[in-house]
Amino acid sequence: MIKKALTIAGSDSGGGAGIQADLKTFQELEVFGMSALTAVTAQNTLGVHGVYPMTAEAVAKQIQAIGDDIGADALKTGMLFNAEIIQVVAENLQKFAWENVVVDPVMIAKGGAPLLLEEAVTALKKYLLPLAKVITPNIPEAEVLTGLVIRTIEDKKDAAKSLFNLGVKNIVIKGGHDDDTSESADLFFDGKEFYTFTSKRIPTKNTHGTGCTFSAALTAELAKGATVYDAVVTAKDFIQAAIEDQLEIGQGHGPTNHWAYRKRELARK
Numbered sequence: 001m002i003k004k005a006l007t008i009a010g011s012d013s014g015g016g017a018g019i020q021a022d023l024k025t026f027q028e029l030e031v032f033g034m035s036a037l038t039a040v041t042a043q044n045t046l047g048v049h050g051v052y053p054m055t056a057e058a059v060a061k062q063i064q065a066i067g068d069d070i071g072a073d074a075l076k077t078g079m080l081f082n083a084e085i086i087q088v089v090a091e092n093l094q095k096f097a098w099e100n101v102v103v104d105p106v107m108i109a110k111g112g113a114p115l116l117l118e119e120a121v122t123a124l125k126k127y128l129l130p131l132a133k134v135i136t137p138n139i140p141e142a143e144v145l146t147g148l149v150i151r152t153i154e155d156k157k158d159a160a161k162s163l164f165n166l167g168v169k170n171i172v173i174k175g176g177h178d179d180d181t182s183e184s185a186d187l188f189f190d191g192k193e194f195y196t197f198t199s200k201r202i203p204t205k206n207t208h209g210t211g212c213t214f215s216a217a218l219t220a221e222l223a224k225g226a227t228v229y230d231a232v233v234t235a236k237d238f239i240q241a242a243i244e245d246q247l248e249i250g251q252g253h254g255p256t257n258h259w260a261y262r263k264r265e266l267a268r269k
């Protein structure tokens with residue numbers, strides 16, 4: 001039977017990040033995708049031009065509609081915007097006892113627009129992180145969540161340990177923002193061992209939605225029954241292919257190519 005994955009996230013009208021990136025990624029990895037929308041953003045490759053959050057009630061109803069009928073083998077959260085939305089998301093994850101929960105703690109869009117209010121960070125740490133099987137912060141997000149400054153690999157390890165102590169079972173600190181290095185290194189900590197997944201840094205401005213796409217691929221793999229380690233391996237491979245196979249869409253930071261991974265797999269056959 002086909003596996004099902006849910007994304008609880010914001011809409012990116014430009015199609016490169018948010019719900020749109022998640023659903024495209026689920027489809028490419030042959031998982032049935034569902035969504036609960038937290039906010040509509042008017043967004044393109046040049047930036048965020050408007051943010052229109054849903055009511056917490058509307059978010060809760062969408063999740064309940066899925067939980068009461070269809071179910072989900074894994075789910076991810078992306079842009080949650082405010083504390084009320086975070087609280088109802090946490091309540092409903094508990095209600096349906098969903099375990100394969102990936103939290104991508106989206107905070108700020110590439111151009112600097114806030115996708116999570118500053119005062120909601122406490123709610124994220126208190127209500128949502130203890131329910132996460134995996135959290136996938138980028139470096140600035142890991143800094144906000146831990147209060148640490150992250151410059152070196154040792155700093156990344158300290159931040160991962162600190163997030164583990166907040167109740168998250170598996171931590172991936174993504175290295176996309178380490179842009180003075182020739183590699184993009186993601187650190188994975190499962191509470192016991194540290195693993196580093198390194199790839200060649202691709203020189204490009206088209207990295208809009210890389211984080212959403214990475215966490216969606218991870219979620220799809222968990223839905224299919226992969227271990228967290230194997231899901232991270234596939235997610236890294238998926239995002240590397242998607243960044244490499246340039247699309248050149250829009251005038252600013254363009255999206256990645258969600259089709260690239262499957263295109264490559266098909267070419268191998």
Ligand SMILES: Nc1ncnc2c1ncn2[C@@H]1O[C@H](COP(=O)(O)OP(=O)(O)OP(=O)(O)O)[C@@H](O)[C@H]1O
Pocket residue numbers: 017108109110137138139174175176177184185186199200201202203204207208209210211212213214236239240243
């Ligand atoms: N230029 C690049 N070359 C290779 N890999 C990259 C590059 N930029 C990002 N990545 C990879 O993409 C994934 C997402 O990392 P990143 O730190 O960019 O997430 P993010 O900041 O949350 O993304 P966004 O906010 O744009 O959605 C990671 O696996 C990272 O290593």
Ligand SMILES: Cc1ncc(CO)c(N)n1
Pocket residue numbers: 009010011012017018019041043078079106108109110115208209210211212
């Ligand atoms: C809706 C949305 N979610 C997440 C991100 C982060 O990439 C974005 N730019 N827009």
